[in-house]
Amino acid sequence: MDAFKGLPEARVISDPSDLAPFLQDESHLRGILPLAVVKPHGPAALRELVRRAKAEGFGLVPRGAGTGKAGGCLPTERTVVVDFSEWPGEIQVSPQDLCLRAPASAPLRDVKAAAEARGLFYPPDPNSWESCALGGTLATNAGGPNACKYGMTRHWVLAVDALLEDGELHTFGISSVKANAGPSLGQLLIGSEGLFGFITGATLRLTPLPREYTTLLLPVKRWEDLLELPGRLCGAGYLPSAFEFFDPAVLAELRAHGPEEARRLPGEALAILEFDDRGSTSDAFLEGLLDLLGPVADQLEVASDARQRQGIWAVRRMTSVFLKERHPRKVSEDIVVPRSRLREFFAGVGRLDIPAVTYGHLGDGNLHVNLLAAGETDPALLDRQLMDLFSLAISLGGTLSGEHGIGLAKRDAFLALSDPGHIRTLRALKQALDPQGIFNPGKMV
Numbered sequence: 001m002d003a004f005k006g007l008p009e010a011r012v013i014s015d016p017s018d019l020a021p022f023l024q025d026e027s028h029l030r031g032i033l034p035l036a037v038v039k040p041h042g043p044a045a046l047r048e049l050v051r052r053a054k055a056e057g058f059g060l061v062p063r064g065a066g067t068g069k070a071g072g073c074l075p076t077e078r079t080v081v082v083d084f085s086e087w088p089g090e091i092q093v094s095p096q097d098l099c100l101r102a103p104a105s106a107p108l109r110d111v112k113a114a115a116e117a118r119g120l121f122y123p124p125d126p127n128s129w130e131s132c133a134l135g136g137t138l139a140t141n142a143g144g145p146n147a148c149k150y151g152m153t154r155h156w157v158l159a160v161d162a163l164l165e166d167g168e169l170h171t172f173g174i175s176s177v178k179a180n181a182g183p184s185l186g187q188l189l190i191g192s193e194g195l196f197g198f199i200t201g202a203t204l205r206l207t208p209l210p211r212e213y214t215t216l217l218l219p220v221k222r223w224e225d226l227l228e229l230p231g232r233l234c235g236a237g238y239l240p241s242a243f244e245f246f247d248p249a250v251l252a253e254l255r256a257h258g259p260e261e262a263r264r265l266p267g268e269a270l271a272i273l274e275f276d277d278r279g280s281t282s283d284a285f286l287e288g289l290l291d292l293l294g295p296v297a298d299q300l301e302v303a304s305d306a307r308q309r310q311g312i313w314a315v316r317r318m319t320s321v322f323l324k325e326r327h328p329r330k331v332s333e334d335i336v337v338p339r340s341r342l343r344e345f346f347a348g349v350g351r352l353d354i355p356a357v358t359y360g361h362l363g364d365g366n367l368h369v370n371l372l373a374a375g376e377t378d379p380a381l382l383d384r385q386l387m388d389l390f391s392l393a394i395s396l397g398g399t400l401s402g403e404h405g406i407g408l409a410k411r412d413a414f415l416a417l418s419d420p421g422h423i424r425t426l427r428a429l430k431q432a433l434d435p436q437g438i439f440n441p442g443k444m445v
C-alpha cells in the first residue's frame with residue numbers, strides 16, 4: 001500500500017503472500033489480511049504511523065512473537081500490524097536497584113536469563129516463555145505456574161515505555177517499588193492488550209534467585225482429594241511456587257496418545273508441586289509436607305536432582321502443544337475460580353455436561369478447560385457451552401480469563417457477562433486515551 005512508502009526507521013511487508021504468518025497466533029482464530037505489516041526500528045516510524053493512521057482512518061494492531069492465546073494481535077478490518085520484533089534496545093540489569101530494563105522485542109527467555117546471570121529472578125513464566133516476547137507478556141499481563149506464589153506480570157513491572165495517541169513515547173513509573181505520585185498509568189497499560197497505546201519497553205522488578213527447589217509429582221488415588229489440596233496447603237502455611245494439575249480426562253488423553261513419558265503417568269489425577277523457599281529441601285520441611293500429602297497420594301515422587309525436576313516439568317510444559325497438535329481446532333479457556341470453590345466448579349462442569357479436559361494452575365484456581373471437539377461442534381452449541389462455562393466460573397466468584405486475556409476470543413462473552421460499569425469505564429478510558437480508535441480496534445471493548 002502506497003501509504004507506507006517512505007516510512008522512516010521501519011521495515012514494511014506488504015506483499016500479500018508474505019502476510020499469512022500474521023493472520024494467526026496461538027488461539028483458534030484467524031485475522032483479516034492487514035494493509036501491511038510494519039516492523040518499526042525507531043520512534044520516527046511510530047510517530048509517522050500514528051499520524052497516517054489518524055489521517056487515513058486505519059487501525060494499528062500490536063504484535064510481539066504471536067504466541068498469544070486470545071487473538072489480541074490478529075489484524076481486524078483495515079489495520080496495519082505493528083510488529084515489535086525488531087524494536088531496538090538492550091537488556092540492562094541493575095542489581096543495586098533490583099530491576100532490569102528491556103525493550104518490548106526482548107525474548108522473555110533472554111530477560112529471565114539476564115536476571116539469572118546476576119543471581120536474580122524474574123518470575124513470570126507463561127508456558128510460551130521460551131518463544132514469547134516481553135512486549136506480548138506486558139500487553140496481556142501473562143501468568144504461568146509461578147503466579148501461584150509470585151503473582152502475574154503486572155506485579156513485576158515498575159515502569160512502562162509506551163506509544164500514546166500523540167505519536168510520542170512516554171515513560172510511566174520509575175526504578176523503585178515506591179512511586180506514588182498519582183495513580184499508575186503504567187499499570188493501566190499492562191494487560192490492556194494495546195487498547196490505550198503500545199508498550200515499547202519496561203523496567204521490571206527482580207528478586208533474589210531461589211537456590212533450592214523441592215519438586216513433587218503427586219498422583220492421587222481420588223480426583224476429588226486433589227481439589228481440596230490447594231486450600232489445605234495454604235491453610236497449613238505452605239505456599240507452593242507452582243501447583244499444576246491434570247484432571248482424569250486429560251490424563252487419559254495423554255496416556256493414550258501422548259509421547260512415551262506421558263504414557264507412564266500414574267494416578268487417577270495428577271499434580272506437580274514445587275516449593276522454592278529457603279529450607280524447602282530440609283528434612284523438617286519435607287516431613288511436614290508429606291504429612292499433608294501422604295494420605296491422598298498414590299506413589300508420590302520427589303525429584304532429587306535438576307534432571308528429575310526437568311523431567312517432571314517436561315510433561316506439563318508440552319501438554320498445551322500436544323493437545324493443539326492432536327486437536328488443531330480445539331478451544332482452550334483459562335477461567336479462574338477461587339481455590340475454595342474448585343470442587344463446586346468441577347461438579348458444575350459435570351452437571352452442565354460440558355465435554356472438556358482440564359489441566360493448568362490448580363494452585364491459583366486458573367484452569368485450562370479445553371474443548372477438544374470444538375471444531376466439530378455446532379457453533380451455536382459451542383457458544384452455549386462456553387457461555388455456561390464462563391457463567392459458572394463467575395457465579396463462583398471467579399472470572400472468564402486468568403492469564404490469556406480477552407482479545408477477540410472472549411470479547412463477546414466479556415461484553416455480555418461483565419459488570420456494565422466495568423465496560424462503561426473501559427470505554428470512557430478508551431475514548432479519552434484514543435479518541436480516534438486507532439489502537440487495536442475491534443478488540444476487548
Ligand code: 2HG
Nearest residue numbers: 127320332333360368370
Ligand atoms: C499453559 O498453561 C498455557 O499451558 C496454555 O497457558 C494453556 O493451551 C492451553 O490450554
Ligand code: ZN
Nearest residue numbers: 127144360403
Ligand atoms: Zn496457563
